[in-house]
Amino acid sequence: MIGKNIGIDLGTTSVVIYVEGKGIVLSEPCAAAYEVNTGKLLAVGKRAYDMYEKAPDSIRVVKPMINGIVSDFTATKHILRSFLSKICKTMVFKPNVVACVPSMVTSLEKRTILDLITSAGAAKACLIEEPLAAALGAGLKSDRPKGAMVVDIGGGTTDIAVITMGCISVSSSVKVAGNALDEAIRRQIRRERDVIIGIRTAEMIKRRIGCSYLREVELGLTVKGKHFITGMPVSIEVSSTEAYLAMRPQLEQISEAVRSVLELTPPELAADIMESGIYLTGGGALLNGIDEMIYRKTGIKTFIADDPVNCVALGTGEALAHIDILSQNGYVFKSRDEIGGLEVDETE
Numbered sequence: 001m002i003g004k005n006i007g008i009d010l011g012t013t014s015v016v017i018y019v020e021g022k023g024i025v026l027s028e029p030c031a032a033a034y035e036v037n038t039g040k041l042l043a044v045g046k047r048a049y050d051m052y053e054k055a056p057d058s059i060r061v062v063k064p065m066i067n068g069i070v071s072d073f074t075a076t077k078h079i080l081r082s083f084l085s086k087i088c089k090t091m092v093f094k095p096n097v098v099a100c101v102p103s104m105v106t107s108l109e110k111r112t113i114l115d116l117i118t119s120a121g122a123a124k125a126c127l128i129e130e131p132l133a134a135a136l137g138a139g140l141k142s143d144r145p146k147g148a149m150v151v152d153i154g155g156g157t158t159d160i161a162v163i164t165m166g167c168i169s170v171s172s173s174v175k176v177a178g179n180a181l182d183e184a185i186r187r188q189i190r191r192e193r194d195v196i197i198g199i200r201t202a203e204m205i206k207r208r209i210g211c212s213y214l215r216e217v218e219l220g221l222t223v224k225g226k227h228f229i230t231g232m233p234v235s236i237e238v239s240s241t242e243a244y245l246a247m248r249p250q251l252e253q254i255s256e257a258v259r260s261v262l263e264l265t266p267p268e269l270a271a272d273i274m275e276s277g278i279y280l281t282g283g284g285a286l287l288n289g290i291d292e293m294i295y296r297k298t299g300i301k302t303f304i305a306d307d308p309v310n311c312v313a314l315g316t317g318e319a320l321a322h323i324d325i326l327s328q329n330g331y332v333f334k335s336r337d338e339i340g341g342l343e344v345d346e347t348e
């Protein structure tokens with residue numbers, strides 16, 4: 001392979017990588033595992049995540065992205081470098097990378113991510129907002145003067161945006177998404193049942209029986225945890241109603257955020273959205289009934305995009321293919337020198 005360009009969805013939960021001409025080549029959890037005493041990197045991605053909440057004290061598993069933002073620079077760089085070197089080993093030239101950031105990040109946070117990507121092996125990097133990539137990945141042609149609304153419900157953030165002519169007209173990003181729903185389920189079970197469950201178990205409850213409004217037929221799931229008072233391992237049955245009630249406040253925040261963006265949308269674009277509907281992307285779009293919940297809140301028909309989990313990465317691929325359109329709106333590739341990257345110790 002000679003020079004290929006790459007799209008990266010650097011998410012709170014997972015990293016998805018798209019290679020021009022090949023499609024999605026990698027999708028792994030955003031995690032790294034270290035030996036505590038020596039600080040040695042032991043594993044990244046799925047192998048690291050498999051150890052999460054299960055490793056002995058001698059191993060520390062880090063999830064370095066919090067709410068879409070880099071909270072552990074070194075671990076994020078280790079993950080990106082490891083994935084990029086795997087993908088680029090057959091490349092003659094370093095790739096140009098289009099990566100995503102939540103729509104409301106500061107310029108310092110943007111610079112940090114650009115710095116990271118170029119230090120992890122990219123020749124040049126360009127950042128685009130996550131909901132813009134999600135819209136491109138969902139197949140919404142954004143180069144025309146026609147409004148489209150995308151709601152990307154990820155692990156750390158829900159990004160809501162109205163897109164027109166290749167850029168964002170109105171947007172909002174709230175730090176309430178999949179992780180907050182998992183945490184809400186975990187808290188509820190601890191409070192109501194005196195049982196402590198792991199965050200992975202809470203996520204499993206959400207995926208298997210969770211719902212955005214009460215199911216007509218209640219579902220149940222048996223899960224294992226630890227009794228809060230006796231400290232003994234226990235098995236309990238959790239119902240879909242319990243999961244729904246636990247998540248209701250957070251779900252309300254998500255739908256309220258969608259409403260607020262609609263309220264701020266200029267009337268002509270709002271009319272377009274009435275016609276074309278709202279598109280849901282991100283892993284959170286798979287929560288049972290979330291399209292119906294948003295429809296009930298807004299009165300606008302709501303669709304779940306095809307392959308919602310990979311939409312953002314597919315959108316970075318679309319962006320690579322149409323970078324000329326994006327460059328008219330100020331999205332440009334920058335090299336490490338142009339960014340002025342100084343913060344990274346190359347020996348790490």
Ligand SMILES: Nc1ncnc2c1ncn2[C@@H]1O[C@H](COP(=O)(O)OP(=O)(O)OP(=O)(O)O)[C@@H](O)[C@H]1O
Pocket residue numbers: 009010011012013014015067068130153154155156157158177178179203206207208281282283284285286287288309
């Ligand atoms: N079937 C499902 N039902 C409910 N939630 C799901 C389902 N599948 C995945 N999720 C949730 O989707 C979230 C991950 O989505 P995604 O991969 O889009 O996030 P991300 O891009 O890593 O995060 P962010 O965009 O916030 O940085 C997780 O919280 C996961 O639990």
Ligand SMILES: [Mg+2]
Pocket residue numbers: 009011012130152154155282312
């Ligand atoms: Mg995402």
